[in-house]
Amino acid sequence: MTHTNKLAIHGGEKAKQTPFGTGKRFGLEEARELLEALEQNTLFYHFGNKVKRFIADFNEMYGVPYSVATSSGTAAIHVALGAAGVTVGDEVITSPITDQGTMIGILYQNAIPVFADLDPYTYNLNPASIEARITPRTKAILVVHLAGNACDMDPIMEIARKYNIKVIEDCAQAYLTEYKGRLAGTMGDYGCFSTNDFKHISTGDGGIVTVNSGDEEDYRRTHAFADKNYKRIGESLDRNPSSLAPNYRMSELQGAVGIGQLKRLEWLCGRRAELGSALTEGLKDLPQLTTMQVLPDSRCTYWFYMFRLVEDKLNCTREEFGAALEAEGIKNRLGYIPSVVYMQPMFQNKQAYLNSQFPFDLTGTDYKQGDCPVSEEILRTAIQVPLNEFYTDQDLQEMIEAIRKVTLYYAK
Numbered sequence: 001m002t003h004t005n006k007l008a009i010h011g012g013e014k015a016k017q018t019p020f021g022t023g024k025r026f027g028l029e030e031a032r033e034l035l036e037a038l039e040q041n042t043l044f045y046h047f048g049n050k051v052k053r054f055i056a057d058f059n060e061m062y063g064v065p066y067s068v069a070t071s072s073g074t075a076a077i078h079v080a081l082g083a084a085g086v087t088v089g090d091e092v093i094t095s096p097i098t099d100q101g102t103m104i105g106i107l108y109q110n111a112i113p114v115f116a117d118l119d120p121y122t123y124n125l126n127p128a129s130i131e132a133r134i135t136p137r138t139k140a141i142l143v144v145h146l147a148g149n150a151c152d153m154d155p156i157m158e159i160a161r162k163y164n165i166k167v168i169e170d171c172a173q174a175y176l177t178e179y180k181g182r183l184a185g186t187m188g189d190y191g192c193f194s195t196n197d198f199k200h201i202s203t204g205d206g207g208i209v210t211v212n213s214g215d216e217e218d219y220r221r222t223h224a225f226a227d228k229n230y231k232r233i234g235e236s237l238d239r240n241p242s243s244l245a246p247n248y249r250m251s252e253l254q255g256a257v258g259i260g261q262l263k264r265l266e267w268l269c270g271r272r273a274e275l276g277s278a279l280t281e282g283l284k285d286l287p288q289l290t291t292m293q294v295l296p297d298s299r300c301t302y303w304f305y306m307f308r309l310v311e312d313k314l315n316c317t318r319e320e321f322g323a324a325l326e327a328e329g330i331k332n333r334l335g336y337i338p339s340v341v342y343m344q345p346m347f348q349n350k351q352a353y354l355n356s357q358f359p360f361d362l363t364g365t366d367y368k369q370g371d372c373p374v375s376e377e378i379l380r381t382a383i384q385v386p387l388n389e390f391y392t393d394q395d396l397q398e399m400i401e402a403i404r405k406v407t408l409y410y411a412k
C-alpha cells in the first residue's frame with residue numbers, strides 16, 4: 001500500500017486539504033427589495049406588492065397558473081391537503097423517508113398517514129407499493145421528491161386517476177427538478193415548496209403551493225386555507241368561514257427576499273445538478289457502493305447526495321466508513337433521519353395528540369418494523385454527504401478521491 005493510500009484516520013494524509021468553497025446567499029438585490037417592502041408602510045401580503053410579485057415570478061418560472069405563498073413548507077403541505085379536501089379519517093399515502101413537515105399537515109387534518117415503500121436507488125415512492133396501499137379511505141398520495149430527485153410520476157398519476165384520488169408533490173428539496181421534461185411541482189394537483197433557511201433558496205422561513213388544475217375555484221380554496229379561510233382575493237373580503245383553516249400567511253419581508261432569491265435559482269440548481277452528476281460519474285464503477293439513480297430524461301438538483309454501501313463487498317461497518325470519510329475531510333451523515341417515520345414513538349404509540357389515540361383509532365392502521373423493508377434497508381446502509389452550489393471543481397474531485405480512497409481501503 002502506497003503512502004497516499006494510508007487512511008487519514010490511521011495517520012495518513014487527508015484527501016481533502018483545503019476548505020470547501022463558500023459564498024453569500026443574499027446580496028444587494030434582497031436588500032433593495034427589503035427596503036422597498038418597508039417603504040410600502042405595510043408588511044401585510046394583501047396590502048403590499050412583494051408577496052404578490054414573488055408569486056407572480058414563481059408562476060412565470062414554473063409555467064403554472066396559480067400559486068399561494070405560505071409561512072413554511074410544512075404549511076404549504078397542510079394547505080394543499082386542506083385544498084384537496086383531506087379531512088377526518090381519510091388516509092394519505094406517503095414516504096417513510098422524509099422530513100417531519102410531510103407528516104404534520106396530515107395529522108392536523110386528523111387524517112392518517114399510510115406508508116408505501118421506496119425504490120432502492122432513487123429513494124422515492126414505488127408506484128406498485130402505492131397501489132397496494134390504496135383503500136376506500138385513501139384521499140391523496142403525497143409524494144416526496146427526495147434530495148431533488150424526481151419520483152416516477154407517470155405511473156403515480158395513472159394510479160391516482162384510476163382511483164380518483166389527489167396527488168400532492170412535496171418539492172421542499174426539489175427546486176427545478178425535472179421528470180421527462182416536466183418540472184416537479186407541476187404534475188400533481190398541488191406542488192409544495194419550502195424556503196426555510198436550509199433549502200435551495202431561503203426567505204428565513206416560507207413556502208409556496210402551486211395550484212395546477214388551473215381552476216379558479218381551486219385557487220380560491222387554496223388561498224383561503226392559508227389565511228383562516230377568509231376569502232381575500234381581489235377587492236372583496238369575506239370573513240365568515242364555513243370550516244377550519246390555519247393562519248399560514250407569508251409576510252412582505254419574506255416575499256421581498258424571495259424575489260431576489262428566485263433570480264439565483266436557475267444558476268444554483270444548474271450547478272448542483274452538475275456537481276451531483278459528476279459525483280455519480282466518479283463513483284459508479286465501484287461495486288462496493290451504489291450511487292443515486294436519476295430516472296431517464298430527468299434532472300436531479302441534489303439538495304444533498306446519498307449513496308449506499310454494499311455490505312457484503314466491504315470489510316467495515318457503516319460507522320467505520322463514515323468515521324474514515326470524516327477523517328479525510330468529508331463531513332457525512334449515516335442515513336438521513338434516525339429511523340423510518342413509522343418507527344417514531346408518535347406512530348408506534350399511535351399518539352399524535354397528548355392523551356388521545358385520535359385519529360389513529362378511526363382505522364385499524366398499524367405501524368411496525370418491516371412494513372417498508374426497502375426503505376429500512378436504505379436508511380440502514382446509506383451515507384449522506386452535503387452538496388453546495390459554491391463547491392469548486394477541485395472540491396468535487398477531492399470528495400470523489402476521499403470516497404474512493406475509503407472504499408478501496410475497506411474493499412473485500
Ligand SMILES: *Cc1c(COP(=O)(O)O)cnc(C)c1O
Nearest residue numbers: 072073074099101102172194196
Ligand atoms: C424541509 C422540508 C419540509 C418542511 O419545510 P419547512 O419549511 O421546514 O416547514 C417538508 N418536506 C420536506 C421533504 C422537507 O425537506
